[in-house]
Amino acid sequence: MCSTARTHNLFYATNIRWIMEGIKMDCENLAKCKFFTFISTTKTGQSAATGFAMKYCKGELRDSCVRRRVSKALGGPQYVPDNMLPNGYPLAGTNDVEWPGAVRTQVKGSA
Secondary structure, eight states: OOHHHHHHHHHHHHHHHHHHHHHHHSOTTGGGOHHHHHHTTSHHHHHHHHHHIIIIISSTTGGGOHHHHHHHHHTSGGGSOTTBOTTSSBOTTOOSTTSOHHHHHHHHHHO
């Protein structure tokens, strides 16, 4: 096998591995996460949503997503406030005043 073919095979194998890791790393709540509907109403929000998704939903910060932890603890993504960022803070320009006590307890527990 020539070096070009070997390089191509290695490149292909590496890309397949990354794709497969990405598939199994996707957050189970991604399709139902109301945060993305909430934030994606503006062009700036769409860019931010893409960034959050790449880091938290599909990336290395998946296990540190507070939204995901609150969802697991309370029984599903429907119990996570729309305006909660993946780090547990409210989206800029909003607040956590209306978040239920159970949500606040989970957020504090993850800090």
